[in-house]
Amino acid sequence: MKLSDKIAAHPAHRPFYTFEFFPPRTDQGFDNLLTRISRLSNLDPIAISVTWGAGGSTKDRSLDLAGITQADYGIDTILHLTCTNMVPGLVDDALRTAKARGIQNILALRGDPPRGQEHWTPIDSRFSHGVDLVKYIRSSPEFSPHFCIGVAAYPEGHPDNQTDDDVNFDVLKEKVEAGADFIVTQLFYDADRFLHWLERVRREGISVPIIPGVMPIPTYSSFLRVVNLCRIQVPPSIMIDLEPIRHDDQLVKEYGIRLAVDIILKVTGNGDIRGVHFCTLNLEKSVQLVLERLKWAGGSPTTRNKLIADSPVPLPPISELVVTPTTATSDAAAALTSKTTVEIEPPGRGEINNAATWDDFPNGRFGDYKSPAFGAQDQWGGLGLSVHPVHPDWGNPATAEELTDLFLRHLDSKAASTPFSSSPLSAESQTILHQLKALTRGGLWTVCSQPAVDTLPSTDENFGWGPRDGYVSQKAFIEFFCTEEVVDKIEKKIRLSGGGSVHYFAANLQGDFRTNVPEDARNAVTWGVFPGKEIVQTTIIERESFLTWKEEAFSIWTEWASFYPPGSDQRTMLDEVRRTRWLMSVLHHNFKNPGALWDFLVDFYS
Numbered sequence: 001m002k003l004s005d006k007i008a009a010h011p012a013h014r015p016f017y018t019f020e021f022f023p024p025r026t027d028q029g030f031d032n033l034l035t036r037i038s039r040l041s042n043l044d045p046i047a048i049s050v051t052w053g054a055g056g057s058t059k060d061r062s063l064d065l066a067g068i069t070q071a072d073y074g075i076d077t078i079l080h081l082t083c084t085n086m087v088p089g090l091v092d093d094a095l096r097t098a099k100a101r102g103i104q105n106i107l108a109l110r111g112d113p114p115r116g117q118e119h120w121t122p123i124d125s126r127f128s129h130g131v132d133l134v135k136y137i138r139s140s141p142e143f144s145p146h147f148c149i150g151v152a153a154y155p156e157g158h159p160d161n162q163t164d165d166d167v168n169f170d171v172l173k174e175k176v177e178a179g180a181d182f183i184v185t186q187l188f189y190d191a192d193r194f195l196h197w198l199e200r201v202r203r204e205g206i207s208v209p210i211i212p213g214v215m216p217i218p219t220y221s222s223f224l225r226v227v228n229l230c231r232i233q234v235p236p237s238i239m240i241d242l243e244p245i246r247h248d249d250q251l252v253k254e255y256g257i258r259l260a261v262d263i264i265l266k267v268t269g270n271g272d273i274r275g276v277h278f279c280t281l282n283l284e285k286s287v288q289l290v291l292e293r294l295k296w297a298g299g300s301p302t303t304r305n306k307l308i309a310d311s312p313v314p315l316p317p318i319s320e321l322v323v324t325p326t327t328a329t330s331d332a333a334a335a336l337t338s339k340t341t342v343e344i345e346p347p348g349r350g351e352i353n354n355a356a357t358w359d360d361f362p363n364g365r366f367g368d369y370k371s372p373a374f375g376a377q378d379q380w381g382g383l384g385l386s387v388h389p390v391h392p393d394w395g396n397p398a399t400a401e402e403l404t405d406l407f408l409r410h411l412d413s414k415a416a417s418t419p420f421s422s423s424p425l426s427a428e429s430q431t432i433l434h435q436l437k438a439l440t441r442g443g444l445w446t447v448c449s450q451p452a453v454d455t456l457p458s459t460d461e462n463f464g465w466g467p468r469d470g471y472v473s474q475k476a477f478i479e480f481f482c483t484e485e486v487v488d489k490i491e492k493k494i495r496l497s498g499g500g501s502v503h504y505f506a507a508n509l510q511g512d513f514r515t516n517v518p519e520d521a522r523n524a525v526t527w528g529v530f531p532g533k534e535i536v537q538t539t540i541i542e543r544e545s546f547l548t549w550k551e552e553a554f555s556i557w558t559e560w561a562s563f564y565p566p567g568s569d570q571r572t573m574l575d576e577v578r579r580t581r582w583l584m585s586v587l588h589h590n591f592k593n594p595g596a597l598w599d600f601l602v603d604f605y606s
Helices: 003-009 027-044 060-070 090-100 130-138 165-177 191-203 220-230 236-245 249-267 285-294 304-310 329-336 400-411 435-442 485-498 543-561 569-578 596-600
Strands: 015-022 047-050 077-082 103-107 147-153 182-185 275-279 443-449 451-458 473-476 476-482 502-510 513-515 522-529 535-543 581-588
Touching: 003 147, 003 182, 015 027, 027 060, 027 285, 047 060, 060 090, 077 090, 090 130, 103 130, 130 147, 130 165, 147 165, 165 191, 191 249, 220 236, 220 249, 236 249, 249 285, 400 435, 400 443, 400 543, 400 569, 435 443, 476 596, 485 502, 485 581, 502 543, 535 543, 543 569, 543 581, 543 596, 581 596
Parallel strands: 015 047, 015 275, 047 077, 077 103, 103 147, 147 182
Antiparallel strands: 443 476, 451 473, 473 522, 476 581, 502 513, 502 581, 522 535
């Protein structure tokens, strides 16, 4: 059924909600997500949405997931569809497949910006913006009668244009006039700012239903990542509240639930907003708890006043969750207020990734590959690290030496990012800066690392995470791109002098794979011990997750090269790197000796 028709027929006194999922990267995660969706369907969402990877990179999995939820679970499905960076014909193929599977709702998005410079546009030139996709569907006798079309809106301004409100409103109005039936907003955390934006939207004559995007904060690091990617403005009061609990996932999660309830009550209090869109990150517990506290679960009739009147215990202020006194100032709050880049915590910190807690926390690329949330994405379905337009800090490298210089400038904080690292070097990695620079100068382009730590307090400023009164430890590892010759030398040294303490994974574009790790072994490289809890493992390095990341890592080289015309020095060099380099991860198990890994790799220093 078309979402616009469902909303029109929905009882005015009964709030509705939609759930957003992304297609997991592994078959095991996909199967486990279907089980999760089956459970969440009991909450009676009006629809489920499925994201679409940049350039159609998740095409098959997105269509499969959307088709199953539509046909097998009987839930109306909204298929996200991006139009830029799509090869000619792919949009038609996706629309025809969706139609054949009974999907009637499309969320038409621009997706990643078009590739390249003014003289190089290797994409379907018909699609540069979301409005182009709306117009295309509405102009098609084949597609227009079948599909209900939604579009995205950005209450705080589009990430590419946060300064000119008039332009943003003109773009939104153009999409609606082109035939959009409903609007889904990017997530936000400032309800007052959203309501001000809503008033302006209605004054502009836009009358279609608006569904605000809501994401309960899952962990502090995931929250910062989404905030940075989407350029969301967070009220300083929220950052101040989060500061003293930022290393305790459970407290952050509880805070996020209460904050989401508070935001939803505010934005639905005027009668205009009748439902919300939950960005789930493929998790379920937070969303379920939000709906239960709202008394919306199962579609029960509830209004804001009834919720407050019926609650056996009044909803406490958000600030009451923070019970630990602190005199620390909030650098993160100051950074967000000044619109500077907030450093994203290193992989695994504060993100519990074992199977028993799949329902609780995000499961990034160092988590359990069987989790539905493995490799969590941003709201509109991006695959995590994505090149997008070539960043000015990267220059236009045409030689391996210029690539080495880029990686060194990132280590020296002279480049804010690389195509493989979306944020500056973390404070944790600053402690091994000398070793990282030495390896990079030797041609081992480092993309991820962590130092060894032996039993530090969980409140440690650089390494701490989890509840107070605990202790954390971690093993040193490093991941880099290198030549096959380097792989051979490291393998030989591990055989001769590794003593069983050094494990590695290495793979190239062609599918060649080497390791000394047993097939089913999993290396927990970050863990914590806390009062009254089992040992918590937050960073896991194992075969499947490495190979999944390897596919993405080499696709980034492909994407980067595509910004340059065929035959150019830059494209020729980047293509050569993609074909000849290996991705390698090396781990040392002796976490008692902080120099063990670096001493082992000393032969590769320059």
